[in-house]
Amino acid sequence: MEDGKVQQARLLVANLASEMVFRTTNIPLATYPAAIKAITPLIGEGKFGEAKVELQAALNTLVVTIDKIMLDTNMASYIIKSHPPEIRHRLAALPMGSITISAVTQGELLYGLARKGHPATLAKLIREFLFRVETLPWEEQAATVYGDLRASCMSVGITLGALDMMIAAHAIAANTILVTHDKAFSLVPDGILTIEDWMNEV
CATH class of the missing domain: 3.40.50.1010 (5'-nuclease)
Structure with missing residues (x-):
């Protein structure tokens, strides 16, 4: 840094940073409503395990942006x-x-x-x-x-x-x-x- 090469120094210590990065999580509208529709009858029938699997599959398609x-x-x-x-x-x-x-x-x-x-x-x-x-x-x-x-x-x-x-x-x-x-x-x-x-x- 004393030589004014601040961007190069920044890259060297980037991996040492300890910070929380906040992200915006978006559920794709094309898949989520269909997933809700699919798990509703499963919940009604008490098949919570199957409903959980269906919902997890939808959540795995989350899009994360910063x-x-x-x-x-x-x-x-x-x-x-x-x-x-x-x-x-x-x-x-x-x-x-x-x-x-x-x-x-x-x-x-x-x-x-x-x-x-x-x-x-x-x-x-x-x-x-x-x-x-x-x-x-x-x-x-x-x-x-x-x-x-x-x-x-x-x-x-x-x-x-x-x-x-x-x-x-x-x-x-x-x-x-x-x-x-x-x-x-x-x-x-x-x-x-x-x-x-x-x-x-x-």
Whole structure:
């Protein structure tokens, strides 16, 4: 970490983490009603063992998903500075494996650090933040979404800052919820970008 290679260090200690990951469990609607229908007469006949087997077969088809969250640059800054503290508490309530930032946000954080002359305290806070949070690389899928999103926005007269547009596209491509206090993201049309503003909970 002292060399600034926080993402490499993060991977090395990932297996040492001790945390509870909360998952959303979904029962496929195509199979569950049929299973209930099948076990109802078995229960009525007192055949609880057979009913249990039928129900277990349906439960074995459960689909487990984890909601991924992408922090925008302003939300990441609130967390790094612990101001307001409620934002950091909100983050602490979530499994760290579900929290991400875009490589664009990492660049913005490091740019802000450089502009301030790399003060030691802030550098340490940013380094620790980047160590704990997964940075998603800007890849081809994000670039493809960016092109379509920018064209779609411009066709209806919507303009976002260049980096905001990249972060929005990255969140859409990664299928994440974008957590931001920047109202500009609410301009993205058609509801294709899912947004949360934790500042509304402060």
